[in-house]
Amino acid sequence: MTVLVTGATGFVGGRLVPALVDHGLEVRALTRDASGYDPPDGVRAVEGDLLDPDSLDGVFDGVETAYYLVHSMGSGPEFAERDRRAAANFVAAAESAGVERIVYLGGLGETGAELSEHLQSRREVESVLASGTPRLTTLRAAIVVGAGSVSFRMIRQLAGRLPIMITPKWVRTPCQPIAISDVIAYLVGVLDAPETAGETYEIGGPDVLTYQAMMEAVASQLGRDPIIVPVPVLSPSLSAYWVELVTDVDGSVARPLIRGVENPVVVTDDRIRSIVDVDLTPFDDAVATALSEADGSEDSDGGD
Template structure:
């Protein structure tokens, strides 16, 4: 595949935060797009509904995957569990294995997966460890796989961004865990989409991870202070306490933000790690976003005024920050 080639792509998780923004961006790039969804009715209000091939099916079904992957060049894997269920790791493990086997049998040329940025340490949070394992399973499938690893994604509707937004707006003074001092490299949603789209036509048979991030390395404390300034709020007083465990912190987040505890728990659990890019190879093979990656302040401004990629969620969609565990296609 070459950079000027139009390809046939499959997008899973098309009703999720990333997938719902990726589909129109792929169409704008001239690609032929198919989506796999459990409920075709959920897509009828999308502007791009009539421009894509919709396969109604379940990603846990090998037969449904075989139908969806027929004649596909590149498949985007945007599925993972964030419902807090005790067996989510095994569910994600089996889903990735099944998808990889089906993609190999269908002679798919590339898989693209959006994973989480993580440090090189053996003990990761259960959610982050599962995301890493899924990437490893896809890379071991026999199909060349590009795994893009991102930390906090700044964009209207992103669960991580909505957690930051509502914590800052609702709490002029907050007691926080010690992880607010950990370093994080956030990235704008528009830049994430740039790399996802670029991965579709990337030359060669790459089978590896790529770290992706914006130009700023900040602590969560820094992000709260900077968000407040961009939003025109008074500076926030932040006091760290040693006894606020990830479990307690996720319930606290669930109380003061619209992010359900089931989603807040893995998000908070991942923040116990410092998540900073360890390499920047992606800009050598895909190329940097036009004009360079967006700064934290600029990406927050774009999100607050609804000018981030594809602006606000389309009519009929649900912001991921308000999703429940029952949502069938959530990812990102």
């Protein structure tokens, strides 16, 4: 089987590509600049820009399954419109080339009018990808824990830099984080489960925690014991400025992420557990691995 991975240089894609190779698949990695990408052995790099449909000519030829792992959240306030266009160009090119299946990693959260712009955009992309003839498999995840995750970096830096935190009330919002290794296992595993084509699944780790509990757990592994005091007066906008001040997460990324943390992100449908067997990683173990991989340096952008 030949598979195409978009976002191959990002946080998730960079780990998925070698996992697919190890799974015995022929892998094609889509990048805007192939000269700047050093693919793993056996991986073919192809150039293309999802915002330029002409650049996608021939990219999908011979591909059976295509992974969609890109988003434009760090590119400014118009990220939703860019994501919509990129997804439309992607699905049109995949459909034209006869791609049978698309696999998309989306965002976990209850559907409804209260979704943040970030999660609304993820759902819109999901809808666009489902509009073509390739059958779409969607995996919805909350915070992905790993070195390189922007969301995890934000939590890590807050936990590691402040001895006392006067925090917004969203620190009490429940979340079900998942280790990056488990996300990769699910992304690869659905290929061996044909019944997952055309379906949407929620994926999460074994622990449901508040953001406060996550920060306390991360702080503990960093050898710190911060005092966290939630208050009701910090709005999402003020919270975003607070995160920008304390962390090095870019404001164009921090703002939509913060506006999303007021939404509970907990798995309510765990059907995937009976289809793809993954030995889920406890949050503390996932944090330990992420901190070890970061090795004291700041994580790179490329995922959430």
